[in-house]
Amino acid sequence: MTETIRRTSRVRASELLGRSWLNTGGTQLSLEQLRGKIIILDFWTFCCINCLHVLDELRPLEAKYADVLVTVGVHSPKFEHEADPDALAAAVERYEIEHPVLDDPELITWQAYSARAWPTLVVVDPEGYIAASLSGEGHVAGLSSLVDELITEHEAKGTLHRGDGPYVAPEPVSRTLRFPSKAVPLHRELNGSAEGFLVADTGHHRIVQLDADLETVLDAWGSGEKGHADGAAAAAQFNEPQGLALLPESIAEQVGYDVVVADTVNHRLRGINATTGEVRTLAGNGVQRLLDAERTRTDQVIGSLGTAAQDISLSSPWDVLWSEELGAVVVAMAGTHQLFTFDPTSGDIGVYAGTGLEGLIDGAPEEAWFAQTSGLALDARGDLWIADAETSALRVLRTSANIAAPAVETVIGEGLYDFGFRDGEPAQARMQHPLGVAALPDGSVLVADTYNGAIRRYKAEHTAGDGTVVPAAVSTVARGLKEPSDVLLDADGSTLVVVETNAHQLVRIAVPEEYLTVDEGATQTQRPRTPVASGTFALSVSFQAPTGQKLDHRWGDPTQLQVSATPAELLLSGAGTTEGLDRTLELNGEIAEGVLHITARAAACDGDPGGEIPMHAACHLYQQDWGIPVVLEETGDHELTLDLRGVK
Structure with missing residues (x-):
C-alpha cells in the first residue's frame, strides 16, 4: 500500500493571485470557480530542469483524472527574465503545457502557500482545503493514491464535481522552425551537401538539415509528433531534442550512424543514419535517472556505469559533443548536473565529471558540482567549456597536456542565485542562465547568454602584438536577441550563427571589430526574506x-x-x-x-x-x-x- 501524503490538519487554501492567467481563453480564475475539483498547484519556474521533469510527470495523472483534477501552474520566477510575460507565454507554448497557468511575478501566491523551493506541489481538495504539500520530483504515485482517496471521500459527500476543466487551448501557429535549440555546422558531406547546418527543431520534435541560407529545410528526421519510436525518418519520434554531434566519417562508417542526438525529454541518446534515414536508440531506457545512492556514498561516481547503454537511465541530456581525445561523445546531463561520456564503438557509457549535486564547486572531476549543464565546446588546446545554466556560469574542465590533472574551474559565475548583465573583469562579470558556448580560433569563448538576450565573449589574459599583457575580460558581442540558445562560427570565419530560440530562427551576426562593454549590474534572485x-x-x-x-x-x-x-x-x-x-x-x-x-x-x-x-x-x-x-x-x-x- 502506498503511504498517504495527506496532511492531518485542515487549512483553508489561499486565493490564487497574480498578474494574469494563461491557457484560460482570457478568463481570470479563482478558487471559487474551481470548487468541486481536486486541484494540484504546481509552483514552477521555466528555467528549472526539475520543474520541467514535474510537468512531464503530471501529464499522465492529468489525463487519467481529467474529469475531476485541475492542475494550475503557478509560475514563480527565479530569474529576472522569467518575469517577462512574453517570455512566460513562449515557455508555456514551448513546453506544450495543457493546463491553466497563473503568472505570479511578485510571488504573491508563492508566499501565501509558504513555498520555499522549485518545484513545490500543493493539493487542494474539492472543498478548498490543503490536502498535501510536497517539494521536488517523483511524487506521482503518492499523488495518484491521494487523488483516489479524495475522489472516494468527496463523491460520498456530494462535493466532487465531474466535467471539463478550465483549460483553453491556444490557437496553433505554423512555423518552419519551432523553438530551435542547438545547431552544428556540416564539416563533412551529408546527403550530397557539405554546407549548411543540422538543427534541433525542438518544438517540432525533429532534427532538420538546414541549407546555408538558414531557411531552406533540405531533410528532416522525425514525424513531428512527440514520442519515442525508432525507424525510418518520417516515422521516427523524438521528444524535445536538443544537442547534436556530427561524428567523424571514419567513426560513422564503423557504427552505422552519422549524428548523435540528445533526445532530452525521452532521456535518451539517439543516432541518425543520414543516408538511409534510419533513427535508432543508442543509450537510455526512457526512465529518468535519479542519482545512484550506493555509488555516490561510496565515492565511485566517475567512470563506466558497467551496463548496456540502452539499459541505463539518463536524465535530460541537453548537449552532446564529439571529443577526438576521448574517442567518445561528451554529454551534458542537465538533469543530474553532470557530464557523461558515450563511446559509439563500444557502446560504453559513464560519468565523466560531477558529483550530481547542484551547485558551483570547482576541483577534480569527481568533486565538482555543476548546475544544469546545458552547453559544451572544445577549444584548440582540448579544454572543455561548459555553459552551466542555473549558476549563470561559464566553467571549463581543463584537460590539456600542460596541467597536472583534470580540474573544473569557474571563469564567470558566483552561485545558484546570483546573476546579472555585467562585462569587465571575469570575477565581477555576470550572466543570466546561459545555454550555449563556442570556442573560437583566437582562443576566446562565446556564450549564448540566453536570458539576457545576448552573445558574450570571454578572452583570457594574453600578450598583444606589441608585447603588452592584456588582462582577461568579458565583453558583449550582440544583444537584443530572443533567448539565444546556441552560437557557432560560420563557415566563412567572419560571421556568427545564433540559434534565436524564441524568434524561431537561426540568424547571422557579424563579428564586431570592437566589443561592447555593458554594466547593468549584478543581482540575486528576489524572493521574500x-x-x-x-x-x-x-x-x-x-x-x-x-x-x-x-x-x-x-x-x-x-x-x-x-x-x-x-x-x-x-x-x-x-x-x-x-x-x-x-x-x-x-x-x-x-x-x-x-x-x-x-x-x-x-x-x-x-x-x-x-x-x-x-x-x-x-x-x-x-x-x-x-x-x-x-x-x-x-x-x-x-x-x-x-x-x-x-x-x-
Whole structure:
C-alpha cells in the first residue's frame, strides 16, 4: 500500500493571485470557480530542469483524472527574465503545457502557500482545503493514491464535481522552425551537401538539415509528433531534442550512424543514419535517472556505469559533443548536473565529471558540482567549456597536456542565485542562465547568454602584438536577441550563427571589430526574506523514507546536510558538509541580509523497514536544494525546519 501524503490538519487554501492567467481563453480564475475539483498547484519556474521533469510527470495523472483534477501552474520566477510575460507565454507554448497557468511575478501566491523551493506541489481538495504539500520530483504515485482517496471521500459527500476543466487551448501557429535549440555546422558531406547546418527543431520534435541560407529545410528526421519510436525518418519520434554531434566519417562508417542526438525529454541518446534515414536508440531506457545512492556514498561516481547503454537511465541530456581525445561523445546531463561520456564503438557509457549535486564547486572531476549543464565546446588546446545554466556560469574542465590533472574551474559565475548583465573583469562579470558556448580560433569563448538576450565573449589574459599583457575580460558581442540558445562560427570565419530560440530562427551576426562593454549590474534572485535572529540558529530537515524502503545505514549515516551562505560572512559557524539532517548555526548580527544555501540528502533502499536490505535491492538518493533569503532582525526566528520527503 502506498503511504498517504495527506496532511492531518485542515487549512483553508489561499486565493490564487497574480498578474494574469494563461491557457484560460482570457478568463481570470479563482478558487471559487474551481470548487468541486481536486486541484494540484504546481509552483514552477521555466528555467528549472526539475520543474520541467514535474510537468512531464503530471501529464499522465492529468489525463487519467481529467474529469475531476485541475492542475494550475503557478509560475514563480527565479530569474529576472522569467518575469517577462512574453517570455512566460513562449515557455508555456514551448513546453506544450495543457493546463491553466497563473503568472505570479511578485510571488504573491508563492508566499501565501509558504513555498520555499522549485518545484513545490500543493493539493487542494474539492472543498478548498490543503490536502498535501510536497517539494521536488517523483511524487506521482503518492499523488495518484491521494487523488483516489479524495475522489472516494468527496463523491460520498456530494462535493466532487465531474466535467471539463478550465483549460483553453491556444490557437496553433505554423512555423518552419519551432523553438530551435542547438545547431552544428556540416564539416563533412551529408546527403550530397557539405554546407549548411543540422538543427534541433525542438518544438517540432525533429532534427532538420538546414541549407546555408538558414531557411531552406533540405531533410528532416522525425514525424513531428512527440514520442519515442525508432525507424525510418518520417516515422521516427523524438521528444524535445536538443544537442547534436556530427561524428567523424571514419567513426560513422564503423557504427552505422552519422549524428548523435540528445533526445532530452525521452532521456535518451539517439543516432541518425543520414543516408538511409534510419533513427535508432543508442543509450537510455526512457526512465529518468535519479542519482545512484550506493555509488555516490561510496565515492565511485566517475567512470563506466558497467551496463548496456540502452539499459541505463539518463536524465535530460541537453548537449552532446564529439571529443577526438576521448574517442567518445561528451554529454551534458542537465538533469543530474553532470557530464557523461558515450563511446559509439563500444557502446560504453559513464560519468565523466560531477558529483550530481547542484551547485558551483570547482576541483577534480569527481568533486565538482555543476548546475544544469546545458552547453559544451572544445577549444584548440582540448579544454572543455561548459555553459552551466542555473549558476549563470561559464566553467571549463581543463584537460590539456600542460596541467597536472583534470580540474573544473569557474571563469564567470558566483552561485545558484546570483546573476546579472555585467562585462569587465571575469570575477565581477555576470550572466543570466546561459545555454550555449563556442570556442573560437583566437582562443576566446562565446556564450549564448540566453536570458539576457545576448552573445558574450570571454578572452583570457594574453600578450598583444606589441608585447603588452592584456588582462582577461568579458565583453558583449550582440544583444537584443530572443533567448539565444546556441552560437557557432560560420563557415566563412567572419560571421556568427545564433540559434534565436524564441524568434524561431537561426540568424547571422557579424563579428564586431570592437566589443561592447555593458554594466547593468549584478543581482540575486528576489524572493521574500525570512526574518531570523542573530546568534545561535537551529536548522533541521525532516525526512521519511517511502513505504517499501528503509534508510540505508550500510556505510554509516544515510543522511547529509551541506550549508553555506551568501555572503559567506553571514555564517560565523555551521558551514560545510556533515552527516545528519540537523545543524546548529551561528548567524552574524553584523550582516544585514543574505541567503542560506542548504542541500539535504538521504539514501534509502528497497526493503522491509524491519529487515535487512536485500543484496540486489534498488537504492535511491533523495535530494533537495534550498536558497533561503534571510534578513537579520532582533525579533526574527531562531530556527528553521525544512521537509525532504520521499514519496513513491
